[in-house]
Amino acid sequence: MSCLTDKFDRLRATYPPEMNSSLVLPLLHLMLREKGHLTESDAIFIADYLGVPAMQVKEALTWYTMLHRKPVGKHVIKVCRNIACSLMGAERIIDYLKQKLGIEAGETTPDGRFTLLLVECLASCGTAPAMQVSDTYHENLDEARIDHILKELS
């Protein structure tokens, strides 16, 4: 963890000392990039490092869907299932992705390439249905767009 705490220290140095609480999310993201997923022990480690209540870090860890709490594949596909996307066919898109990938929501393909997750609003309601693959948004989805996106990732 010493390499990680060095990175923590560098990030902490950019914040005012009285702003430790503001470092919870940045440190969770930093740790996620290093480890790929986060555990309750990681949350406690960050809480101890910052001197904040463990519950504060655990709350953040369990609230945000971008903070993976179990191992994920190389490409994480997050499909919005909230109201605008549902009205525009999200269920059809989700079923199509399940069929194409051969997995259920929450699972990772056996080759470790894709994880399929269902999330609430991606703030892309005007271009629903939408999904996020790693850091890239894909909008106005239909089966042909899904085929193209998966082909590009293969």
Ligand code: FES
């Ligand atoms: S409801 Fe899907 S992006 Fe907002």
